[in-house]
Structure formats: structure tokens, C-alpha cells
Amino acid sequence: MKKLVIGLCALGLTLPTLCFSADPVKIGMITTLSTKAGYLGEEIRDGFKLAIDQEGGKLGGIGVELLVEDDDAKPEKGKQIAERFAQKDGVKIMTGIVFSNVAMAVVPKIIKENVLYLSANAGPSDLAGSGCDPNYFSVSYQNDNLDEVVGQYVTEVGHKNVYLLAPNYPAGKDHLAGFKRFYKGNIAGEVYTKLDQADYAAEIATIRDAGPEAVFFFLPGGMGINFLKQYAQAGLNKTIPLYGPAFSFDERILGAVGDAALGVKNGSQWTHDLDNPANRQFVAAYRKAYNRTPTLYAAQGYDTARLIGSALKATGGTTDLAALRTAVKKADFASVRGNFSFGNNQHPIQDIYIREVIQTETGFTNRTVKKVFTNHVDTYAKECKM
Amino acid sequence: MLLVIEQFLNGLQLGITLFLMSAGLTLVFGIMQVINLAHGSFYMIGAYVGATVAALTGSFLLAMLAAVAAAAAVGCIVEILVLRHLYARQHLDQVLATFGLIMFFNELIRIIWGRQPLFMNVPGALAKSIQLLPGLHYPTYRLAVIGSGLLVALFLWLMFAKTKIGMQIRAGSSNREMVGALGVNINLLYTLVFGLGAALAGLAGVMAGPILSVEPGMGESILILTFVVIVIGGIGSIRGAVAGALLVGMVDTLGRAFLPSILRTILAAATADSVAASLSSMAIYILMAAILVWKPRGLFPAHG
Numbered sequence: 001m002k003k004l005v006i007g008l009c010a011l012g013l014t015l016p017t018l019c020f021s022a023d024p025v026k027i028g029m030i031t032t033l034s035t036k037a038g039y040l041g042e043e044i045r046d047g048f049k050l051a052i053d054q055e056g057g058k059l060g061g062i063g064v065e066l067l068v069e070d071d072d073a074k075p076e077k078g079k080q081i082a083e084r085f086a087q088k089d090g091v092k093i094m095t096g097i098v099f100s101n102v103a104m105a106v107v108p109k110i111i112k113e114n115v116l117y118l119s120a121n122a123g124p125s126d127l128a129g130s131g132c133d134p135n136y137f138s139v140s141y142q143n144d145n146l147d148e149v150v151g152q153y154v155t156e157v158g159h160k161n162v163y164l165l166a167p168n169y170p171a172g173k174d175h176l177a178g179f180k181r182f183y184k185g186n187i188a189g190e191v192y193t194k195l196d197q198a199d200y201a202a203e204i205a206t207i208r209d210a211g212p213e214a215v216f217f218f219l220p221g222g223m224g225i226n227f228l229k230q231y232a233q234a235g236l237n238k239t240i241p242l243y244g245p246a247f248s249f250d251e252r253i254l255g256a257v258g259d260a261a262l263g264v265k266n267g268s269q270w271t272h273d274l275d276n277p278a279n280r281q282f283v284a285a286y287r288k289a290y291n292r293t294p295t296l297y298a299a300q301g302y303d304t305a306r307l308i309g310s311a312l313k314a315t316g317g318t319t320d321l322a323a324l325r326t327a328v329k330k331a332d333f334a335s336v337r338g339n340f341s342f343g344n345n346q347h348p349i350q351d352i353y354i355r356e357v358i359q360t361e362t363g364f365t366n367r368t369v370k371k372v373f374t375n376h377v378d379t380y381a382k383e384c385k386m
Numbered sequence: 387m388l389l390v391i392e393q394f395l396n397g398l399q400l401g402i403t404l405f406l407m408s409a410g411l412t413l414v415f416g417i418m419q420v421i422n423l424a425h426g427s428f429y430m431i432g433a434y435v436g437a438t439v440a441a442l443t444g445s446f447l448l449a450m451l452a453a454v455a456a457a458a459a460v461g462c463i464v465e466i467l468v469l470r471h472l473y474a475r476q477h478l479d480q481v482l483a484t485f486g487l488i489m490f491f492n493e494l495i496r497i498i499w500g501r502q503p504l505f506m507n508v509p510g511a512l513a514k515s516i517q518l519l520p521g522l523h524y525p526t527y528r529l530a531v532i533g534s535g536l537l538v539a540l541f542l543w544l545m546f547a548k549t550k551i552g553m554q555i556r557a558g559s560s561n562r563e564m565v566g567a568l569g570v571n572i573n574l575l576y577t578l579v580f581g582l583g584a585a586l587a588g589l590a591g592v593m594a595g596p597i598l599s600v601e602p603g604m605g606e607s608i609l610i611l612t613f614v615v616i617v618i619g620g621i622g623s624i625r626g627a628v629a630g631a632l633l634v635g636m637v638d639t640l641g642r643a644f645l646p647s648i649l650r651t652i653l654a655a656a657t658a659d660s661v662a663a664s665l666s667s668m669a670i671y672i673l674m675a676a677i678l679v680w681k682p683r684g685l686f687p688a689h690g
Contacts, residue, residue, distance in 0.1 A: 036601050038501045168663040190655075191646065192663035198598045198607055201396035201528070202643040209389040225503055225599035233508060233525045233597070235515045256503040256599055 416622020426605025457588020
């Protein structure tokens with residue numbers, strides 16, 4: 001009797017797989033869903049899922065199965081998840097990592113194991129230059145791009161000296177270096193604060209005393225919120241303009257900061273008001289599905305999904321990596337950013353904009369001010385041997 | 387010169403916030419001999435309840451009252467449910483249990499309020515800067531924080547020195563059994579002390595809300611500073627908490643503010659900036675080590 005029951009259960013479990021005529025292509029998403037930065041992973045995942053839902057469970061006409069796991073912003077955990085996806089679930093396409101330090105722990109190893117990785121956010125310089133690989137694509141940007149565009153804009157606007165602020169860790173130094181690469185004026189000061197520092201009163205007082213024409217800062221997440229609020233309370237937002245990459249100015253952060261960020265100009269490759277058909281339908285569909293305005297992370301997730309869809313359509317759903325790679329590199333899809341193609345290091349060649357924080361009836365968001373770079377190539381492309 | 391005064395005020399403001407946190411923590415450790423790692427969670431609860439009430443009613447005063455009441459209530463519940471069973475146990479057990487509480491509260495906050503940081507407005511009247519001296523502008527709100535902290539310190543001193551309950555608390559920290567034998571309800575006393583500590587932390591939290599981001603896990607960073615304060619000041623002593631808090635607040639702020647410029651006179655600019663960044667984050671720990679070498683029990687150790 002017992003054997004009969006077990007036998008029936010086993011049959012019942014195998015039935016669903018027997019019903020599928022073709023296995024869906026598995027896509028592994030390793031992203032950050034917990035910690036304070038958890039909403040970044042949520043946005044990427046929701047943008048990605050929107051593309052799948054729009055095609056009824058398919059991308060490019062081929063059935064896909066999205067596996068999502070939380071890496072907790074920890075490199076070791078990201079590595080474990082990637083290994084499990086590759087070995088246990090047989091996943092050939094992976095995406096989703098938010099943080100560059102997690103990406104550096106996961107990507108170099110996993111792309112050697114016959115896996116295609118498309119980055120929906122993290123774009124560390126190591127993987128854009130000498131560490132480039134045929135199996136690695138960045139669909140979002142190279143990390144420095146968003147700072148380079150601000151450096152260029154600040155030079156064009158004519159600020160003669162700028163004060164720099166970032167946390168004291170590799171990404172902080174990289175972002176300031178990106179700004180300095182394109183900023184041609186004077187650096188009034190370059191301060192590195194403690195990672196996760198909450199109170200910036202001391203730094204703000206020093207800025208007030210130094211009296212620069214502008215301040216460029218990279219303070220992601222809660223650090224940025226604290227700094228923006230305190231800067232406005234000190235009254236400096238009226239006298240010394242702030243600039244930064246888009247990372248401190250997505251809609252969720254703006255909701256937490258209120259009008260302290262009004263008027264701040266930030267650099268981004270995407271804003272919700274970019275006027276092209278793909279973006280208009282994306283923003284409308286996202287708002288309808290999730291009841292909020294998408295952030296740039298959601299746009300990146302959506303673009304990654306549609307890029308994968310275009311590749312799957314071209315190859316007919318095969319998981320042969322060489323064919324997929326060629327199809328992905330063509331980037332034959334309508335990006336919500338408009339102009340999009342891959343460079344030799346498989347990082348985007350795209351337009352980058354300066355946008356400004358504004359207030360609307362629905363809350364705080366960004367408005368595109370100017371296209372500063374057209375078809376911008378990242379600075380590490382020349383170091384890549386591909 | 388004006389910069390020095392402004393940084394001095396910043397250090398004072400940080401010191402006051404730390405004092406509010408450490409007063410409660412040092413009392414709990416001194417009187418009840420319990421290491422309470424979850425103290426930062428009361429700070430977080432105060433900030434969250436305050437932010438929510440402020441958003442609902444638009445009144446900062448109501449938010450403050452609600453925050454303090456909520457933190458005190460949660461503190462009492464935690465004392466009754468969890469800490470009461472830990473008094474007789476080893477410190478390691480207490481650390482483990484209260485560490486578990488940290489994670490519990492972080493997750494609870496996430497479940498109730500979500501992961502997004504909350505927005506809390508500085509009350510309208512205090513939203514500007516005022517001119518203290520010609521050329522010296524300082525955010526009014528931070529001055530208010532300094533003022534409130536001093537008031538609280540005064541209130542605590544009055545309570546401990548002049549009231550009966552304060553006397554009982556002080557007695558209970560010297561000799562718990564004797565006080566119990568004298569007919570004082572020690573259990574109730576401990577719950578009250580713990581609730582008071584939690585209320586102070588909640589007050590610190592709601593006052594920090596407009597300046598800092600109200601997010602899950604916001605208690606951890608200030609908790610570390612608070613422990614440094616009570617170790618420097620002497621565990622169990624309110625005087626030590628005041629001294630330690632002001633010292634840590636000043637050293638941390640002035641270090642961050644002036645180390646870069648000081649180092650730039652000796653080293654090249656780029657090196658000076660990196661060294662200054664590392665040194666200023668280490669400054670308070672170096673201070674703590676130096677003080678412990680000089681006075682192992684802290685600056686003003688409690689007696690008994």
C-alpha cells in the first residue's frame with residue numbers, strides 16, 4: 001500500500017514535466033533583495049518580469065523561466081547562488097547583480113563555466129578593460145559613465161572649482177575618478193568619508209568654509225539621503241549647487257528626501273520622460289503593473305530582458321552559447337534609452353543625459369535637461385583585447 | 387575661527403545624541419548588569435514611530451511624545467518577556483539573546499514599514515539656520531537638539547539626586563538583594579529603569595529622524611558609538627555617560643573636520659586625504675584605547 005502511494009506521488013510529480021513539449025530557457029537572476037539597498041534588486045527584478053509578463057511568460061517568443069535569488073549584498077552568497085544555478089539548475093544565462101563587489105566575486109568565475117552573464121546594473125571597470133570576456137555583457141553602463149557625464153556638464157556650465165565627496169571605499173574612489181576624468185576645472189577639495197557614516201555636519205561645515213562653486217558627491221543609498229537632508233538644513237542647497245550620478249537620485253530616495261534634493265542635477269543614461277516609443281510604453285506599463293514610477297534600475301532590468309528576448313528569437317531558443325553571444329552582441333532590440341549598441345568590450349555605447357530633480361503631483365522625480373554625451377564609449381574599452 | 391565654532395557645535399550636538407543613548411544603556415548595564423545590544427532597536431523604533439506620527443498629524447511634538455511612549459512601552463515588554471530571564475545568566479547569554487532581538491526588531495520594522503527609508507520633516511519653525519554670530523549660521527534644529535539634550539540631562543540629574551525613585555535606583559545598583567529585602571519591588575524597579583533607558587533611546591531616535599534617514603538597521607551604527615561612550619565614561623555612571631558622550635562627539639567631529647587640513651601641512655595632498663579619512667574613522671577607538679590604558683574602569687566609574 002505504502003509503495004503504491006509513493007509510486008503515485010512520484011508519478012504525480014513527474015507529470016508536469018511530461019506535459020512540457022520544450023523546456024523553457026532558464027534565466028538566473030542573482031540580485032540584492034534585502035538590506036537597505038534591497039529596493040534596487042526589486043526594481044531590476046520587476047522591470048525584468050514586466051518584459052516576461054508582457055509576452056505571457058516568454059521572451060522573444062521563447063518560453064523562459066526566471067529564477068530569482070537574494071545575494072544579500074554579500075559576495076560569498078552571490079558566488080554560492082551562481083554555482084548552484086550553474087550546476088544544479090543548468091542555467092546558462094545569468095543577470096541581476098546590483099553591487100560591483102559582488103559582481104567581481106561572481107562574474108569572472110562563472111563566465112568561465114560556460115555561462116553568459118548580462119549585467120543589469122554593476123559595471124565595474126575591471127570587467128570593462130583588461131578583464132573583458134566574450135561571455136560578459138553590461139547592459140546598463142560602465143560605472144564611471146554617470147560621473148563622466150556630470151564632469152563634462154559641470155565643465156560646460158563653467159564652475160571653476162568643485163568640491164568632491166565620496167565614501168572611503170573602492171567604488172567611491174572610482175566614481176570621483178570618473179568625474180575628474182572629464183572635469184577640466186579646479187578641485188577645491190576631495191574628502192572621503194566613513195562608509196555608512198550618518199552625520200555629515202562636519203563635512204558640510206568644511207564645505208561652507210571652503211566656499212566652492214559646486215559640490216560633486218557620490219553617496220549611495222542611506223548615506224546620500226542623510227547628506228542631502230543635512231545639506232538642505234544647513235541652507236547650502238541655495239548657495240552651492242549639488243551634482244552627482246543618478247545613484248543618489250532615484251525615485252525611492254527622492255521620496256525619502258523630499259524637497260531637499262529639488263533642483264539637483266544628476267547624470268543618467270535614462271529618465272522616465274525620454275521620448276521614444278519603447279520608453280513611453282515601458283513607463284506606462286510599469287506604472288500600471290506596479291503602481292509606481294520606474295527607476296533607472298527597472299529600466300535596466302527591462303532592457304536586459306528584451307535584449308535576451310531578441311537573442312532568443314534570433315537563435316530560436318537554443319542555449320548554444322556561441323550563437324547566443326553573437327545574437328546578444330547585435331543588440332537588435334528597441335532599448336528604452338533609444339540609441340543602444342555594444343562596444344568592443346561589450347559595454348553599452350549610448351547617450352547619457354543630465355537631468356534635474358523636480359516635484360510633480362505624484363511626487364518627486366527627474367526631468368531630462370540635456371543630452372551631454374552621444375554614443376559615449378567608456379574609457380576602459382581601449383584596454384580590452386577583444 | 388567661525389568654522390571652529392561651527393564644528394564645535396556639531397560635536398556638541400553629536401555628543402548630546404550619544405548622551406541620550408548612552409545614559410539608558412549605562413543605567414541598564416550598571417544597575418541590572420545586563421548587556422543590552424538591542425538598545426539601538428529602541429532608537430530605531432522611536433524614529434519610526436515618530437516619523438509615522440509626524441506624517442499623520444503634522445505635529446512634531448506629538449511625534450516626540452508618541453516616539454518616547456512607544457519606545458518605553460516596547461522596552462518594558464522586552465524587559466518582562468526576555469531580559470528578566472537573563473539576569474542570572476552569563477553575559478554571553480545576554481549578548482546572544484539581545485543580538486537576536488536586534489535582528490528580530492530589524493525584520494519587524496521591515497515587515498511593518500517596508501524596506502524604504504521614511505521621510506521625516508524638520509518642524510517648520512526650526513527648518514532654517516539662524517545667525518549666531520556675524521557670518522556664523524547654524525541649523526536651528528540642531529540647536530534645538532542640543533537644548534533638549536541639556537534639559538533631559540538636567541531632568542535625569544534631578545530625578546536621581548532628588549526623588550525617591552531615583553534613590554531606589556541608585557540603591558538597587560549598589561546592592562540588589564538588600565534593596566529587595568528592604569521591601570522595594572525590585573522587579574518593578576528594573577522594568578522602570580529599562581523602560582526609562584528605552585524611552586531616552588526613543589527620544590534620541592525621533593530627534594535624529596529629520597537629520598538622518600529613518601531606515602531598518604539605523605540603530606547599529608549609533609549603538610557602536612554608544613558602547614564606546616560608556617566604556618570611556620565608565621559603565622554604570624551617568625556622569626561618565628555625559629563626559630564620554632561629549633568627548634566622543636567632539637573627537638569624532640573635530641577629527642573628521644580638521645585632520646585633513648592638519649595632515650595636508652605635513653604630507654602630499656592625496657596621501658593626506660587618504661590617511662585623514664582612515665585616521666578620522668579610527669579616532670574614537672584610539673581615544674578609547676588610550677583612556678582605558680590610563681583609567682581601565684573608565685573616566686568616572688560608578689561605585690559598588
